[in-house]
Amino acid sequence: MATYVLVPGAGGSAWFWHLLVPELQARGHEVIAVELPAADESAGLAEYADTVVEAIGDRAGVVLVAQSMGGLTAPLVCARVPVALLVLLNAMVPLPGETGGAWWANTGQAAAMAEQAAREGRTPPAEFDPEDCFFHDVAPEVTAEAFARGEQSQSGKPFEDPWPLEKWPDTPTVFLQGRDDRLFPLPFQRRVVRERLDIPVDDMPGGHLVALSRPKELADRLEAYRIRYVS
Structure with a gap:
């Protein structure tokens, strides 16, 4: 049995992983979905890392999975406690000294996002629309549940x-991206990953929230990584 520790992105909600957790548990593993102190205006990257380290405790053989903004926190955890494998999922990859706020312009994210929309023949909404950007491939009932929960607070401190x-x-680090x-x-x-980590990027079907749109497929991919790198 392995232990999967799941680090969410912006908003810090463990609920993001609620469809993936039973998939991994059904395969016989312990799964810890971390709730980050995203609404706490005083909590920065150090406090986020503290939260994950505390959740791991003295467990060994941990597979740490970090979604999106979780890519800022997970490496800090790996520097403090033994982690058998880090899986970056649609994640931000920072450079030493770089803030999360500067990452967007430094990497050219906005231009890349616009270019992708043009390639797909889409016209992005005039104002940022979470449903269009994040939930376009998520089942309607899951999307409805997400929006019923209300907007998830995210303080600016970790980005500063x-x-x-x-x-x-x-x-050991692998990168998995929803295509x-x-x-x-x-x-x-x-x-970005080639320039900053010099490792390949694997891909799978799905958008930014693959843990909500394709939890079984994601569990299969995580298990393949575990078997390859940990077992």
């Missing part, structure tokens, strides 16, 4: 903190 590590940790992601398009992620 310079990323504190001098280099990426030595933890239908509208926020972080696949070609964009291939470039």
Whole structure:
């Protein structure tokens, strides 16, 4: 049995993983979906990392999965506790000293997002629309449940903190990207990850929220990684 520890993106909600958790549990594993202190205006990357480290405790053989903004936090955890494998999922990859706020312009995310929409023949909404960007491939009933929960608060503090590590940790790291992601398009992620980590980007069907749109397929991919790198 392995332990999967799941780190959410912006909003910090463990609910994001609620469809993936039973898929991994059915395969015989312990699963911890972390709730981050996203609404706490005083909580930055250090506090986020503290929360994940506390959730891991003294467990060994941990597979740490980090979604989107979780890519800022998960490497800090790997620098503090033993992690068998880090899986970055549609994730941000920071550079030493870079803030999460600066990451967007530094990587050219906005232009990449517009180029992807043009390639797909889409006209993005005039104002940012979470449903269009994040939920376009999520089942209507799951989307409805997400919106019924209300907007998830996310303080700006973690985006203001310079990323504190001098280099990426030595933890084995793989990158999995949804090929239908509208926020972080696949070609964009291939470039950023190559430049910053020099590792390949694997892809699977699905948008930015693959844990909600394709939980079984995602569980299968995570298990393949675990078997390859941990078992």
